Amino acid sequence: MSAMIRKECCAELTPTLATKTKTRRGWGTCGWILAAALLSAGICSAQPPSLSAHEVAQRVDRHYNQLRSLKAGFTESYEGMGMRRTESGTLLLVKPGRMRWEYAQPAGKLFLLDGKYAWFYARGDSQVQRIPAKQLDDLRSPLRFLLGHTELEKELTGLKVTAASGGHFTLSGQPKGQERRVARLTLTVTADGTITGIEIEEADGALTRFSFSSEQPNVAIPAETFHFTPPAGVPVVDALPPV
Numbered sequence: 001m002s003a004m005i006r007k008e009c010c011a012e013l014t015p016t017l018a019t020k021t022k023t024r025r026g027w028g029t030c031g032w033i034l035a036a037a038l039l040s041a042g043i044c045s046a047q048p049p050s051l052s053a054h055e056v057a058q059r060v061d062r063h064y065n066q067l068r069s070l071k072a073g074f075t076e077s078y079e080g081m082g083m084r085r086t087e088s089g090t091l092l093l094v095k096p097g098r099m100r101w102e103y104a105q106p107a108g109k110l111f112l113l114d115g116k117y118a119w120f121y122a123r124g125d126s127q128v129q130r131i132p133a134k135q136l137d138d139l140r141s142p143l144r145f146l147l148g149h150t151e152l153e154k155e156l157t158g159l160k161v162t163a164a165s166g167g168h169f170t171l172s173g174q175p176k177g178q179e180r181r182v183a184r185l186t187l188t189v190t191a192d193g194t195i196t197g198i199e200i201e202e203a204d205g206a207l208t209r210f211s212f213s214s215e216q217p218n219v220a221i222p223a224e225t226f227h228f229t230p231p232a233g234v235p236v237v238d239a240l241p242p243v
Contacts, residue, residue, distance in 0.1 A: 053161040056169050057152040059193030064150045069094045071216040074101070080206025091212070097133065097147050098226040112228050113147075119228045127237045128230045156185060167191050 051059075070093040077086045089103035096115065103109035108123025118136045120129040153159060156173030164170050172186040181203055188197035198210040230236050 050163050051161065051169065053159040053171060054153065056161050056171050056189060056193075057159060059191070060152050060171070060187070060189055060195065061150045061193070063193035067093075067095070067217050069218055069221050071219045071221070073213045075211045075213075077209045078206070080202065080204065080208075092221055092225060093147060094221050094226065095147055099147060100226055110228075112226060114226045114228065121228075121230070121234075125234070127235050128228075129239050130236050131238060164188060168196065 070091075072091050073088070074091045075086065075088045078084070086105075087103055087109070088105045089101060089109075092100040092102070097113065098115050099111075099113040101111040106122070110119070110121050112119045113133055113136070116133055118131050118133055152171075154176075156171075156175055159171060159173040161172075162170050168188055168190055170186050170188050172184055175182050175185050182200055183203050184199075184201040186199040186201075187195050188199075189195050194215060196212055200208045200210075202208070
């Protein structure tokens with residue numbers, strides 16, 4: 001690569017790097033010197049070919065189609081409607097159509113999909129929300145495609161892929177059937193198709209992020225895990241769960 005081409009290539013990349021480094025604490029003059037050194041050392045040289053959105057989507061499909069069940073830790077953060085919160089717990093999935101989000105923080109909060117209904121309850125609530133699974137419009141519902149035969153390209157339109165740090169990829173698209181609520185859904189996946197994060201941007205600008213850890217595929221999960229019995233004296237209301 002000629003010096004002129006290298007210079008032009010680096011000039012194009014530098015603003016992007018600058019944007020990212022503004023958010024990192026401790027980056028000053030030394031940071032800019034290091035960035036310049038990395039660029040001049042060959043960052044602008046030919047990069048290995050990246051995977052297409054189709055190829056990444058197929059890797060996700062292959063990974064989850066071979067699963068019968070899944071257990072993972074999750075952290076959920078939400079920013080919107082003047083609120084900001086972070087929660088965490090354990091996610092359990094069993095095919096077909098069963099999903100349980102059991103929160104440790106805050107303790108006693110539960111979102112459960114039993115294959116027929118979705119249930120939402122938090123300890124101390126005056127009622128239990130229930131809605132038919134087919135009518136579910138909850139932000140956790142995009143993960144339902146993992147509960148059957150996964151075909152990601154049929155679940156998301158306008159798929160785009162970008163390379164991320166650590167050999168990961170981000171795959172973004174529009175969830176079908178949620179156009180009025182969700183503007184964009186982005187999956188962060190490993191090279192083998194494992195989903196490590198989900199970012200959901202709602203039409204009103206609210207942002208929800210899920211990160212996953214300690215994935216355990218094909219673990220034994222008792223069937224009663226997905227059976228919900230409302231607490232004594234707490235009425236069941238057919239309604240959407242709160243934000």
